[in-house]
Amino acid sequence: GNISFSDLCFSSVTMPKLLQNMQSQVPSIPYAGCLTQLYFYLYFADLESFLLEAMAYDRYVATCFPLHYMSIMSPKLCVSLVVLSWVLTTFHAMLHTLLMARLSFCADNMIPHFFCDISPLLKLSCSDTHVNELVIFVMGGLVIVIPFVLIIVSYARVVASILKVPSVRGIHKIFSTCGSHLSVVSLFYGTIIGLYLCPSANNSTVKETVMAMMYTVVTPM
Numbered sequence: 001g002n003i004s005f006s007d008l009c010f011s012s013v014t015m016p017k018l019l020q021n022m023q024s025q026v027p028s029i030p031y032a033g034c035l036t037q038l039y040f041y042l043y044f045a046d047l048e049s050f051l052l053e054a055m056a057y058d059r060y061v062a063t064c065f066p067l068h069y070m071s072i073m074s075p076k077l078c079v080s081l082v083v084l085s086w087v088l089t090t091f092h093a094m095l096h097t098l099l100m101a102r103l104s105f106c107a108d109n110m111i112p113h114f115f116c117d118i119s120p121l122l123k124l125s126c127s128d129t130h131v132n133e134l135v136i137f138v139m140g141g142l143v144i145v146i147p148f149v150l151i152i153v154s155y156a157r158v159v160a161s162i163l164k165v166p167s168v169r170g171i172h173k174i175f176s177t178c179g180s181h182l183s184v185v186s187l188f189y190g191t192i193i194g195l196y197l198c199p200s201a202n203n204s205t206v207k208e209t210v211m212a213m214m215y216t217v218v219t220p221m
Contacts, residue, residue: 002047002051002082002085003048003051003052003055006044006047006048006051007048007219007220007221008220009040009044010041010044010045010047010048010216010220011216011217011220011221013037013040013041013044013115013216014037014041014114014115014216014217015216015217017029017037017115018114018115021114029116031105034111034116034121035097035100035101035116037115037116038096038097038100038116038117038118038121039093039094039096039097040093041115041116041117041216042089042092042093042096042097042118043089043090043093044089045192045215046088046089046092046093046143047085047086047089048188048219048220049143049144049147049148049188049189050084050085050088050089050143050147051082051085052147052151052181052184052185052188053147053148053150053151054081054082054085055181056150056151056154056155056181056185057081057150057154058073059154059155059158059178059181060154060155060157060158061073063157063158063161063162063178064157064158064161088143092139092143095135095139096118096132096135096136096139099131099132099135100118100121100132102127103121103122103125103127103129103132104125104126104127105121105124105125105126106126108124109124110124111124112205113205113208113209113212114209114212114213115212115216117212118132118136118196119195119196119208136196140196144189144192144193144196145193148185148189148193151185151189155178155182158178162175184219187214187215187218187219188215188219191211191212191214191215192215194211195208195211195212
C-alpha cells in the first residue's frame with residue numbers, strides 16, 4: 001500500500017505540470033514552485049528507494065525462512081520499516097532543498113528538463129555548487145547505493161535458496177513472487193545511479209530526460 005501511494009505521488013509531482021505546460025504552450029514555473037517540486041520529487045524518490053529495500057528483505061525472509069516468516073516479519077517490524085522510511089526521506093529531501101535555496105540564479109533561467117531536477121538547477125546557478133555536489137555524492141551513497149547493495153544481497157540469498165529447491169513448481173512460484181519487484185528495482189536504480197552517481201559529460205539533455213522519464217513515469221507505472 002505504501003509503495004503504491006508513493007508511486008502515485010512520485011508521478012504526480014512532475015506529470016501534471018508537464019501536461020499543463022504542453023497544453024498551454026507556456027512552460028514556466030515560479031521559483032517557489034520549483035523548489036517545492038524539487039522537495040517532493042526527492043521525497044518520493046527516496047521513499048521509493050527505502051520501500052523497495054524493505055520489500056526485498058520481505059522477499060528474502062519469505063523465500064529463505066518460510067516457516068518463520070510470520071514471526072520475523074511481525075506487524076511491529078513492518079510498521080517500523082515504513083515509519084523509518086517516511087522519516088528518513090523527510091530529512092534528506094529537506095537538506096537538498098535548503099542547499100538549493102541558498103544558491104543564486106542570475107543568468108539564463110531556462111531549465112532544459114521537464115521538471116525541476118537537481119542537476120539542471122545546479123548547471124543554471126551562478127553560485128559555488130561544490131557543497132551541493134559533495135552532499136549529492138555522500139547522501140546519494142547512503143540513500144541509493146546502500147539500499148541497492150542490500151537488495152542485491154537479499155536476492156543473492158534468494159537465488160541461492162532457489163538452487164536448493166528441487167521442484168520446478170517451487171522455482172516458478174519464487175520467480176513469480178520476486179519477478180515484478182526485481183524488474184522495478186533494475187529500472188529504478190539502474191537509471192538513477194547512471195544519471196546521478198555516474199554522470200557523464202557526454203550525456204545529452206535528451207538522454208538525461210529519457211532516463212529521468214524512465215524512473216519517474218515508467219517505473220511507477
